[in-house]
Amino acid sequence: MRSSSYRVALPVRRKERLKFGRKAAAALGIFALYCLVNVWQSVKVTHLIRSNEELRAELARVNRECDRLVFELERLKDLENIRRELRDSAPLVPAETMIIRRGGKRR
Numbered sequence: 001m002r003s004s005s006y007r008v009a010l011p012v013r014r015k016e017r018l019k020f021g022r023k024a025a026a027a028l029g030i031f032a033l034y035c036l037v038n039v040w041q042s043v044k045v046t047h048l049i050r051s052n053e054e055l056r057a058e059l060a061r062v063n064r065e066c067d068r069l070v071f072e073l074e075r076l077k078d079l080e081n082i083r084r085e086l087r088d089s090a091p092l093v094p095a096e097t098m099i100i101r102r103g104g105k106r107r
Contacts, residue, residue, distance in 0.1 A: 075081055
């Protein structure tokens with residue numbers, strides 16, 4: 001009788017194990033999904049931080065270029081510099097003397 005009752009109890013335990021196995025698989029799947037999302041989010045944040053650093057470096061470079069151009073613009077707008085540039089680039093030479101006569105013959 002022992003072997004008979006033992007055989008009857010085995011399927012009940014197996015069903016219980018299957019229920020626990022399904023619950024464990026579901027919990028393990030949810031945990032794996034959580035880990036995957038967490039890792040993806042960490043990678044994305046790291047990528048955004050690196051991108052932010054690159055953009056900050058580019059912004060600093062553009063600001064330096066803007067300052068340089070503003071300084072050059074102010075230098076070029078200065079009247080003394082304009083006069084000096086004109087004097088150096090196109091030196092003034094005396095014009096030819098022209099004689100204009102009045103009262104000449106008309107044709």
